[in-house]
Amino acid sequence: MNKRRTMATLLIGSMMMAIFSGCTGGNSESAQPQISEQDYEPYGKYETPVEFTIGRNTNHVNNLPSGDTIEDNLATRYVEDRVNVTAKVAWETDDMDQKLSLSMTTGDLPDVMLVSREIFNQLVDNDLIADMTEVYEKTASEGVKNIYGSYGDLLLNQVKVDGKIMGLPMTNIGNQHQLLWVRKDWVDKVGAKLPETVEDVWNLARTFVEKDVSGTGKTVGMVMDSNAMNFTPIFAAHGAFPMNWIQKDGQVEYGSVQPEVKQALTELSTMYKEGLIDKQFAVRSNEEKEALVINGQAGMLFNPWWIGYTNYKDSIKQDPEAVWVAISAPVDENGKFKTIRQDPVGGGIVVVKKDFAHPEAIMKSVNLTTDFLYSLTEDAINYKNEHPDELLTDASRWNNDPTQIPMQVDYDDVLKRYYDDLIKADKAGDASAVQEDRVVSFKAYQEFKEKGNAIDANTYGEYLSRIEGQREANNPNLEVIPAGFYGTTETMKLKWANLQKLEEETMLKIIMGEAPVDEFDKFVDTWKRTGGDEITEEVNEMSNR
CATH class of the missing domain: 3.40.190.10 (Periplasmic binding protein-like II)
Structure with a gap:
């Protein structure tokens, strides 16, 4: 800078x-x-x-x-x-x-x-x-x-x-990308395998819906956030990285206006029309979306490693037989699970x-x-x-509010360090080998190994995030792509909010079939004319200094 x-x-x-x-x-x-x-x-x-x-x-x-x-x-x-x-x-x-x-x-x-x-x-x-x-x-x-x-x-x-x-x-910290969380008990129930490719993901969602695995008559294939960005692994499998600045042909370009995004939107629109994506995703509140998972209507969703610290952990209260696993899917044609390095x-x-x-x-x-x-x-x-x-009533590493300067710093690869620390202590059978602030996670792991889902939801959530989530966040097939730019330009201050609104509205309309896929081309043209090209030029100027 x-x-x-x-x-x-x-x-x-x-x-x-x-x-x-x-x-x-x-x-x-x-x-x-x-x-x-x-x-x-x-x-x-x-x-x-x-x-x-x-x-x-x-x-x-x-x-x-x-x-x-x-x-x-x-x-x-x-x-x-x-x-x-x-x-x-x-x-x-x-x-x-x-x-x-x-x-x-x-x-x-x-x-x-x-x-x-x-x-x-x-x-x-x-x-x-x-x-x-x-x-x-x-x-x-x-x-x-x-x-x-x-x-x-x-x-x-x-x-x-x-x-x-x-x-x-x-x-x-690094590796906070979206993972695919799947009800493994559902996969076993229908005699399927855990998905790898994009096609596998949709086929499994289709099987869940067609066989009404939830037994409710309202099984949902995939849960989706209202802005579509929790579906980043689907975009990435197509080589698309919306809402990120990327390096392309020696220049920094905005990921949302690249042709690969149109390919991904075409697929999402098709799957929505088929009923494999929650039809009400755009209007559901967070609580309503969570309820689909907690109440056992949905068996697949994208969420980062920290899913266990959300309300989703309560699914074992409704169904003690629920078995959630995290996987790095879908992979691209080269077998890589891709993500963009977020702002450090x-x-x-x-x-x-x-x-x-x-x-x-x-x-x-x-x-x-x-x-x-x-x-x-x-x-x-x-x-x-x-x-x-x-001692503070919440002694976790995130509780920085009471400190003189409420800032949090942690290792870029802390998820791997944390996970490795727990697994090493588990193999040694020695809790004293765990870093002090990680003991609660170690104890949750031991309790889960002993009792399975017959533990309280908070303990289950601790296990789910710190063992299942952190392990998968460091999958060997992960390919982290450097972002092209972080920060704000002068024109962004004036025009970015409107451009983002245009982007989100266009993507939602295309996915839900309210606009044809070719509407994406009009969006790109409008985006460029109403500030996008100017911002892109500023981004490249700042990046080259």
């Missing part, structure tokens, strides 16, 4: 900085205290407390022990105790972008912010945030560096401007206000928070063991 500075941006930046300086007492880099090499130590403790303010999204779920607060709980006390760094909430909001846009115009910025790509770019363009390059190189812990390093250059390149690291990205930046980017005296303190907070959430160090494990009455 490179900074794009127009005269207008410079003028706006000058005005903002004038306001900003007035609100902060005119701090400048020359007025800032020198950061000592000791201060840069990843776990070095300050003699004098260092406090920072942070703007946060509103926390609507109180999962803290009685008496604890967002600013004062076991996670924040751990950081304070170890490095003498304290966080104070400047404000909370339900609309972070709007709040930060307003704060930029007034200069009333907190020391730390978790921002979107768009706000990140604005803060960079207006010179309002700190260069974190030296801080990252010197103060990031080995654990954080290993996590970021698992993405190669892909992750940090998203937050680099002219070679400088301008923020700390939250992570979007997940949830936002942590940035530090320019001229904050101790940006390295923010890195220390992130170091210790990561250790705490994932039990990465003996110190973090011991600290939690020493304070059992103060």
Whole structure:
């Protein structure tokens, strides 16, 4: 990424900085205290407390022990105790972008912010945030560096401007693509085999419907989301990658306007007309769609590895004999199950206000928070063991709300690491060999092996995601294709919402037979004329810098 500075941006930046300086007492880099090499130590403790303010999204779920607060709980006390760094909430909001846009115009910025790509770019363009390059190189812990390093250059390149690291990205782990989840007991009941090709998938759906395997008279072949994007494996088997920017013939192109998409839509339209796709998918609520699966009317659907953390796990309450398996299907003509690498930046980017005296303190907070959430160090494990009455009511690795900086970072290949960890411990018969934050998954696996479906739904869901889902998410036939572009261009800000609406409406109409397949060609023409070509040009310009 490179900074794009127009005269207008410079003028706006000058005005903002004038306001900003007035609100902060005119701090400048020359007025800032020198950061000592000791201060840069990843776990070095300050003699004098260092406090920072942070703007946060509103926390609507109180999962803290009685008496604890967002600013004062076991996670924040751990950081304070170890490095003498304290966080104070400047404000909370339900609309972070709007709040930060307003704060930029007034200069009333907190020391730390978790921002979107768009706000990140604005803060960079207006010179309002700190260069974190030296801080990252010197103060990031080995654990954080290993996590970021698992993405190669892909992750940090998203937050680099002219070679400088301008923020700390939250992570979007790899292999969260759609898998095909199938009722294996249904497959066995009809004497079929698990599908591999696109044709196999539709044949199995056809068999389920024709033989009314559910016994309800209303068996559904395939469950589908209202925007069709959970059917990405069907598109991918045709070499189509809608809603993604892809590399094609040396250029970056938008996947949704490629001819392969028309082929996939033709097939989906045919299968919908035949009744192999839920006829009401476009109008069903999420609850109604889930009910089809939970109540035993549907035996196939696409969903990522984490299906066990959704309501679908409740299907064993209705039918204790249900056997769900995950498979990587359909494969393409070369036997590959393809997916696009999604944006590695997940949830936002942590940035530090320019001229904050101790940006390295923010890195220390992130170091210790990561250790705490994932039990990465003996110190973090011991600290939690020493304070059992103060533990968070939800101690999962996802519960980052109570931490000083609510960011989540994890390995790109964490699903494989997690799964391998569980299987290794299972073979050894030793729960102590499992990383601390994964013990709950290990216990669920052991209970499932012992009792099968005669366990509670939450335990079943844990098993389903962490064993069945994670295993299949790393299928050897998986081929992950790099995306051509992540981010937002100037024209996207103005026209992307309308183009997306046009795209979704056209695809739905074609699939449901409300428009002929050739309507796709008209969509492509309209898309290009009403901003698509302009955006594509901007994407390529940004990608080539």
